[in-house]
Amino acid sequence: MLKTESISHSYGEGSAAVTVLDNVSIDIPEGGFTSIVGRSGSGKSTLLSVISSLLKPEQGQVYFKEKEITNLPGSEIDRLRKEEFSIIFQSHHLLPYLTAHENVLLPFLDRLAPANKELLERGRECLERVGLAGKEDRLPGQLSGGEQQRVAIARALVKSPSILFADEPCGSLDKSTGNEIIEILHKLNKEGLTIAMVTHDRVHASMAKDTIELEDGKTI
Numbered sequence: 001m002l003k004t005e006s007i008s009h010s011y012g013e014g015s016a017a018v019t020v021l022d023n024v025s026i027d028i029p030e031g032g033f034t035s036i037v038g039r040s041g042s043g044k045s046t047l048l049s050v051i052s053s054l055l056k057p058e059q060g061q062v063y064f065k066e067k068e069i070t071n072l073p074g075s076e077i078d079r080l081r082k083e084e085f086s087i088i089f090q091s092h093h094l095l096p097y098l099t100a101h102e103n104v105l106l107p108f109l110d111r112l113a114p115a116n117k118e119l120l121e122r123g124r125e126c127l128e129r130v131g132l133a134g135k136e137d138r139l140p141g142q143l144s145g146g147e148q149q150r151v152a153i154a155r156a157l158v159k160s161p162s163i164l165f166a167d168e169p170c171g172s173l174d175k176s177t178g179n180e181i182i183e184i185l186h187k188l189n190k191e192g193l194t195i196a197m198v199t200h201d202r203v204h205a206s207m208a209k210d211t212i213e214l215e216d217g218k219t220i
């Protein structure tokens with residue numbers, strides 16, 4: 001579904017440039033659960049930014065559904081991000097003054113009218129899929145850390161993406177709450193969602209169908 005060919009990227013200019021990705025070629029199959037694992041600073045987040053089209057690599061190509069997306073114009077990248085790609089991070093980035101249900105519906109802000117029953121219902125369904133039925137009207141401050149992250153997952157699901165990217169989704173959670181988040185991601189994957197997840201947790205990484213290991217910007 002998503003492939004890279006010989007991606008290289010560095011930060012900084014001239015003699016201060018530091019190579020962060022070095023000739024990285026990966027393949028994320030449709031319906032797969034791929035983990036990207038490695039120590040802090042190994043280039044995981046940079047690679048995720050490249051494959052989710054947030055960052056244009058200095059060298060190499062990215063392909064999505066057989067089509068090269070490395071040099072797409074901004075409008076087409078916007079469309080990909082709006083319709084095909086969803087991303088969750090270590091921090092959930094929920095808006096504190098909106099309820100769980102309202103936060104989940106944020107991707108539809110441009111299409112949302114109070115009477116749009118179908119979208120309102122879709123938001124509720126996504127909260128149910130992550131185990132939050134009955135908590136739709138809570139504010140983030142009235143939810144636990146794990147529940148807040150589930151709201152962020154529901155918000156990532158609401159537009160029915162082709163692929164979900166996750167960058168250390170358990171990074172700010174305790175161990176057992178983190179394991180619950182991983183369980184939810186595996187359930188969503190069984191339901192057909194393709195997932196690419198960055199983690200430094202080897203146990204979480206080993207549960208994925210495929211594992212890509214990075215060391216100093218290279219796959220090993």
Ligand SMILES: Nc1ncnc2c1ncn2[C@@H]1O[C@H](COP(=O)(O)OP(=O)(O)O)[C@@H](O)[C@H]1O
Nearest residue numbers: 011012020038039040041042043044045046047
């Ligand atoms: N925007 C940036 N500017 C300069 N250096 C960066 C930037 N982002 C990351 N780096 C550096 O690139 C290396 C890889 O970072 P990153 O991809 O975030 O690794 P990881 O997610 O595996 O911890 C690190 O040494 C980091 O300090």
Ligand SMILES: [Mg+2]
Nearest residue numbers: 044045046168
């Ligand atoms: Mg990182």
